[in-house]
Amino acid sequence: MSAVLDKVLNTPVEPVSESPPKKMDTKKTLAAPASASNTRGSKLSLKPFFLAVLPPILGLALLVLVWQIVAAKSSGIPSPMVTFQEAVKLFSDPFYQKGPNDQGIGWNLWSSLKRVAMGFGMAAAVGIPLGFMIGRFKFLAAMFNPIVSLLKPVSPLAWLPIGLLVFKAANPAAIWAIFICSIWPMIINTAVGVQRVPQDYMNVAKVLNLSEWKILTKILFPSVLPYMLTGVRLAIGTAWLVIVAAEMLTGGVGIGFWVWDEWNNLNVPHIIIAIVVIGVVGLLLEQALVAIAKAFTYEDVRN
Secondary structure: OHHHHHHHHHOOOOOOOOOOOOOOOHHHHHHHHHHHHHHHHHHHHHHHHHHHHHHHHHHHHHHHHHHHHHHHHOOOOOOHHHHHHHHHHHHHOOOOEOOOOOEOHHHHHHHHHHHHHHHHHHHHHHHHHHHHHHHHOHHHHHHHHHHHHHHOOOOHHHHHHHHHHHHOOHHHHHHHHHHHHHHHHHHHHHHHHHHOOOHHHHHHHHHOOOOHHHHHHHHHHHHHHHHHHHHHHHHHHHHHHHHHHHHHHHOOOOHHHHHHHHHHOOOHHHHHHHHHHHHHHHHHHHHHHHHHHHHOOHHHHHO
16 A cells, blocks of 8 residues: 555656647737727718708708799799809909999998997997896896886887987988897896806805905806807897898998899899898808807806
């Protein structure tokens, strides 16, 4: 027995040779998933593009199709192709001048934009501070709320005769109409923004004994800015809408007067072109203010 144990214990044990692990062909293994993920990623990246581009194109195509059908059944309405040809001629020289009442569409558009800028600027200079005061002080709110509620529903064109009576001229009367229609959205939205500032902020201002200027610049203005920009955006849309009608009534140089003058000449293609130009300019003005409003959100201002 002892001999057997000695033989087992003294027998050398050979080490087990471990074969090195086989290298995985990573290229083959990853090729299929990578290609699948690339395909899936390209599909996902193209989907938002098509969703953003195709619906507007289809909408415009539908509008042109309806326009073409109406033009085919009515002799007084020009077709899209005829209007496009007239637009090419019109915009080949938009800034010609052959007299005070014979100017290119560019000069008329520029005159309207200047009137809107003047009336809108004066409305902002008056309406925004007034909105802050109405929202900040309850006494002023109680005093001005009936005035705003009474005058806001009045059509802006109803104020045009008052402007003609006071200023004795068409240009300042049109600017007055822009001013009176632009001021209400700014006052109302700014006042609402001030009233919705959290009371905790105002309590902290009282504890710190902040001055009225510090409260305005450090607390009210950052909080009210989104509301204020919303009022500005609504006001610019209304101002651009009103200037066309005001210029039709007052005459002179302007896109509204140009439309009315082309109607007197029975130049329907030019009227349609003017409608498109008015819509595009109004859209650009509103989108510019929307971009500004999105850039200055409450969190962005506070940080």
